[in-house]
Amino acid sequence: QVQLQESGPGLVKPSETLSLTCTVSGGSIGTYYWSWIRQPPGKGLEWIGYIYYSGSTNYNPSLKSRVTISVDTSKNQFSLKLSSVTAADTAVYYCARVRGPLPAAKYYFDYWGQGTLVTVSS
Amino acid sequence: DIQMTQSPSSLSASVGDRVTITCRASQSISSYLNWYQQKPGKAPKLLIYAASTLQSGVPSRFSGSGSGTDFTLTISSLQPEDFATYYCQQSYSTLFTFGPGTKVDIK
Numbered sequence: 001q002v003q004l005q006e007s008g009p010g011l012v013k014p015s016e017t018l019s020l021t022c023t024v025s026g027g028s029i030g031t032y033y034w035s036w037i038r039q040p041p042g043k044g045l046e047w048i049g050y051i052y053y054s055g056s057t058n059y060n061p062s063l064k065s066r067v068t069i070s071v072d073t074s075k076n077q078f079s080l081k082l083s084s085v086t087a088a089d090t091a092v093y094y095c096a097r098v099r100g101p102l103p104a105a106k107y108y109f110d111y112w113g114q115g116t117l118v119t120v121s122s
Numbered sequence: 123d124i125q126m127t128q129s130p131s132s133l134s135a136s137v138g139d140r141v142t143i144t145c146r147a148s149q150s151i152s153s154y155l156n157w158y159q160q161k162p163g164k165a166p167k168l169l170i171y172a173a174s175t176l177q178s179g180v181p182s183r184f185s186g187s188g189s190g191t192d193f194t195l196t197i198s199s200l201q202p203e204d205f206a207t208y209y210c211q212q213s214y215s216t217l218f219t220f221g222p223g224t225k226v227d228i229k
Contacts, residue, residue, distance in 0.1 A: 047218040056221035058216055105172035107213035108156040
């Protein structure tokens, strides 16, 4: 059973960089896409971006200038960096595995981490 | 961006009720539509992918239908564990977008 676990600071100061890591267990990070998704308190889900195990990436244009997603296949981990954060970046951050591309389904998120709350505050 | 809308935004229902949630895309997305269930304090859980394919382990009372721009999620007989928020998500574009969610609570 694949499991994902987010880790990183729960409090980040405004203008600094948010850094999170997702550790994948129960399966290899290889041959899949991996994604970050966030959810502000009481609000809906926003896709941040994904990375292929080979390192190619795709980001949400609304965050692209501030986001970097990287992968470390030797550690079965992938990471998120979000720079110049503001209070609007306060959210629960989820990592998830992306199935696809599949002919009939394209992509979907089949395994999720439990999520980690990151608060941006001085 | 492909915008996703859902209706209703919330509904109250009783155990045993048939519940239908609608999701609409701002342009045709073929059948590239997924549904997730989220309970408070928990991560979303995949219910249905490709508009109508039930994810392994998901009870058969959940079903999905639709194509193009209009989709529905149906719960045939609502159970106590089904009270949650439901999100649709499109993957036609690799700028993945989610609907705003439909909260199902107890009448």
